Amino acid sequence: MTESNGSVPHEGSMPDWEKRFRAPRVSLPDWAEDAPHRSLFVSNATGTYELYAWDRETGDQRQVTDRPNGTTDGVMSPDGEWIWWFDDKDGDEFGIWRRQPFAGSGDKGDKGRKGGEGGEGGEPVLDEPAAPGLDPSYPAGLALGRDGRTAIVGRSTDEDGSTIYVSRTGEDPVEVYRHRESAGVGDLSHDGSLIAIEHTEHGDAMHSAVRVLRMDGSALAELDDTKGGTAELGLEVLGFAPVDGDTRLLVGHQRRGRWEPMVWDAASGEETDLALAARLDGDLSAEWYPDGSALLVVNSFEARSELWRYDLATRGLEQVPTPKGTVSGATARPDGSVEFLWSSAAEPPVVRSTSGEVVLDPPGMKAPASVSVQDEWVTGPGGRIHALVQRPAGVTGPLPTVFDIHGGPTWHDSDSFAAGPAAWVDHGYMVVRVNYRGSTGYGREWTDALKHRVGLIELEDIAAVREWAVSSGLADPDRLILTGGSWGGYLTLLGVGMQPEAWALGIAAVPVADYVTAYHDEMEALKAMDRTLLGGTPEEVPERFEASSPLTYVDAVKAPVYISAGVNDPRCPIRQVENYVTRLAARDAVHEVYRYDAGHGSLVVDERIKQVRLELDFAERHLGR
Structure with missing residues (x-):
C-alpha cells in the first residue's frame, strides 16, 4: 500500500507478498539484428511497466515510454535506430504505432513523451506517428524492414476485419491483404521482399494457415494444414531465415499431434521435416541462430x-543448459551465446546467459523466494490431468485451498514464478492450478477438446482435481476458493453457478460473465475465436452460448462472489459484467465489485497490489483461516 503522502512503504515494513510485486523486474531484452548492442526491454522499475532502451556498449539505459497505464508493446528496427511502440487509450488495446529514435531527444534523462507535435522552440518530435495514414485499430502484428523506412503493419477492426499494409516513410500506406476473418503479420524476409502472414480464412480461429506474399500483395505460396484431413491442424510463422535472398521460412506445425518446427521454402515449396518430435517430448518451438546455421x-x-541447439547441416541436437523450471523467452546472440529469461515457482525470474553471467539485473529490492511446486496427476473424464500444487512450508492438511485457474484458454500454468499464487501461500492457503482440457503443452487433442462444450469441459477437469484434493486430506472441503483471471475468471463464475455446493467463495478478475453480451461487445479477433469454440454466433447456436454462459446459472450461486473488472477492457467488456452483477444484486446475493480505470488487467504495480489485497481481505472476511 502507499502511505498517506503517496510514497511506497519502507522495504523493512513491507510483507513478502507485496515485495514480490514491487521488486523491479525486467523482460528478456530484444536486440536489433544489425546492431546487437542496442536492446529494448520492459521493466516495472518506476512502479509501472514501461519500455526501456539499453546500449550495451556504453551501459546507458533510458526509459522510452511514460504513460499512466503503462506500455509493453514495442519493437526495435533491424538497424537499431528506431523504437516502435503501440499507443492505446488506458489499456483498451485500440490505437496507433508511434516511433522514436533509439537515442531519444539527445538528453539521456528525458523520458519518452506521447504525442505528435513538436515541443517548444521547435525541438524534434520524440514520439511521432509511425505509420501516418492508418487509423487507430487493434494491432495484428508488425514487421520492420532493414531499409529503415518500410514496415508491414497488421490491423484489426470491427468494420474492416483484418487488414495488412506496407507502410513506407513519406508515402501513403498500401493495402496488401484484407479479409473478414482474423489474420496477422508473421514476418518480413531478411531482404524485405516477402511477407509471411497467418490467416484463418477457413473460419477456424484456432488453426491458422500460412501465406507468403510479395510486396505488391500477390501470393507466392500457401501452406494450409486445415484441408484434406480428418482434423484441422494449425500452423504458425516462426520466422524467415536471416540471410539475404533466402526464401526459407521456419514454420510450426501440428501434424504429429503436437507443435514442432519444420523448414518450408516458400519459393520452391520444399518442406524439410526436422523430425524433432521423435527425439524430444512436449511442444516444440524454435527460432534461427543469427547466421542461419x-x-x-x-x-x-x-x-x-x-533449450536445445539443432544444427541444420548435421541434424545434431545439443542441449543448452538451463536450471529446472520454465524458460519464458530465449534468444541466440551473434557470438553463439544464448540469453534466456528463467524462473521457477520458488525462484524469481532472472535474465541469464550461457556465458555464465546475469545479463540484466535491475537495481533495488529483490523478490523474496516462494515455495516449490509439486506435480500431481489426476485421472479425469478426458484423461490424466496435470495439477500444480503449492503448500505453505511445514503445514499439513486439511488446508483452506485456492483453485487458481489460468486464462487463455489456450495457455497453461507452469513451474514459473507467480506473485499472485505466492501471496495466497504466504497467507496460509494451499494453491492448486489445473491444466484442464483446452490448455496448451499436452498435445493438440487436449487443447482442442473443449470445442462446443466450452466451459463445461474445463469444469469437469477442475471437479476431478477438487475431488482428489479433498479425498487426499490436503484440502478442507468447507474452505475452497475458486478464482482466476480472464478465462479463469469466466470459469470461476461458471463454476460457482454450476457447482454451487463445491465452492465456499468465488473471486473472478476480468471475467466473461454474460457470454452473449461479451460476444457482441468484444474485439473482432475474439469474436472469431468464440465462433470457432462454440461453432457459430449467438444467433446461430443460441443453445451453446446459453449452456456456456455464467449468466445462465447466476440464480444458483450460493457462495459470496468478488469481481474485479477494467472499465476499458476490450476482451471481457464491462457491460456484460454489469449484467451479471445486476442479477446478483436483484436477489441480494453476497457480492462485491471493484471497477478500475484500465483494460484487461493493469500494468501499474500499486493497482495490482490493491487488487490482491482486496481479494485477500474478501477471503479473510468471508472464509477466515
Whole structure:
C-alpha cells in the first residue's frame, strides 16, 4: 500500500507478498539484428511497466515510454535506430504505432513523451506517428524492414476485419491483404521482399494457415494444414531465415499431434521435416541462430521447459543448459551465446546467459523466494490431468485451498514464478492450478477438446482435481476458493453457478460473465475465436452460448462472489459484467465489485497490489483461516 503522502512503504515494513510485486523486474531484452548492442526491454522499475532502451556498449539505459497505464508493446528496427511502440487509450488495446529514435531527444534523462507535435522552440518530435495514414485499430502484428523506412503493419477492426499494409516513410500506406476473418503479420524476409502472414480464412480461429506474399500483395505460396484431413491442424510463422535472398521460412506445425518446427521454402515449396518430435517430448518451438546455421529449440513439456541447439547441416541436437523450471523467452546472440529469461515457482525470474553471467539485473529490492511446486496427476473424464500444487512450508492438511485457474484458454500454468499464487501461500492457503482440457503443452487433442462444450469441459477437469484434493486430506472441503483471471475468471463464475455446493467463495478478475453480451461487445479477433469454440454466433447456436454462459446459472450461486473488472477492457467488456452483477444484486446475493480505470488487467504495480489485497481481505472476511 502507499502511505498517506503517496510514497511506497519502507522495504523493512513491507510483507513478502507485496515485495514480490514491487521488486523491479525486467523482460528478456530484444536486440536489433544489425546492431546487437542496442536492446529494448520492459521493466516495472518506476512502479509501472514501461519500455526501456539499453546500449550495451556504453551501459546507458533510458526509459522510452511514460504513460499512466503503462506500455509493453514495442519493437526495435533491424538497424537499431528506431523504437516502435503501440499507443492505446488506458489499456483498451485500440490505437496507433508511434516511433522514436533509439537515442531519444539527445538528453539521456528525458523520458519518452506521447504525442505528435513538436515541443517548444521547435525541438524534434520524440514520439511521432509511425505509420501516418492508418487509423487507430487493434494491432495484428508488425514487421520492420532493414531499409529503415518500410514496415508491414497488421490491423484489426470491427468494420474492416483484418487488414495488412506496407507502410513506407513519406508515402501513403498500401493495402496488401484484407479479409473478414482474423489474420496477422508473421514476418518480413531478411531482404524485405516477402511477407509471411497467418490467416484463418477457413473460419477456424484456432488453426491458422500460412501465406507468403510479395510486396505488391500477390501470393507466392500457401501452406494450409486445415484441408484434406480428418482434423484441422494449425500452423504458425516462426520466422524467415536471416540471410539475404533466402526464401526459407521456419514454420510450426501440428501434424504429429503436437507443435514442432519444420523448414518450408516458400519459393520452391520444399518442406524439410526436422523430425524433432521423435527425439524430444512436449511442444516444440524454435527460432534461427543469427547466421542461419542452426535453430534454438524451446521444448515445453509437463509445465517445464528446456533449450536445445539443432544444427541444420548435421541434424545434431545439443542441449543448452538451463536450471529446472520454465524458460519464458530465449534468444541466440551473434557470438553463439544464448540469453534466456528463467524462473521457477520458488525462484524469481532472472535474465541469464550461457556465458555464465546475469545479463540484466535491475537495481533495488529483490523478490523474496516462494515455495516449490509439486506435480500431481489426476485421472479425469478426458484423461490424466496435470495439477500444480503449492503448500505453505511445514503445514499439513486439511488446508483452506485456492483453485487458481489460468486464462487463455489456450495457455497453461507452469513451474514459473507467480506473485499472485505466492501471496495466497504466504497467507496460509494451499494453491492448486489445473491444466484442464483446452490448455496448451499436452498435445493438440487436449487443447482442442473443449470445442462446443466450452466451459463445461474445463469444469469437469477442475471437479476431478477438487475431488482428489479433498479425498487426499490436503484440502478442507468447507474452505475452497475458486478464482482466476480472464478465462479463469469466466470459469470461476461458471463454476460457482454450476457447482454451487463445491465452492465456499468465488473471486473472478476480468471475467466473461454474460457470454452473449461479451460476444457482441468484444474485439473482432475474439469474436472469431468464440465462433470457432462454440461453432457459430449467438444467433446461430443460441443453445451453446446459453449452456456456456455464467449468466445462465447466476440464480444458483450460493457462495459470496468478488469481481474485479477494467472499465476499458476490450476482451471481457464491462457491460456484460454489469449484467451479471445486476442479477446478483436483484436477489441480494453476497457480492462485491471493484471497477478500475484500465483494460484487461493493469500494468501499474500499486493497482495490482490493491487488487490482491482486496481479494485477500474478501477471503479473510468471508472464509477466515
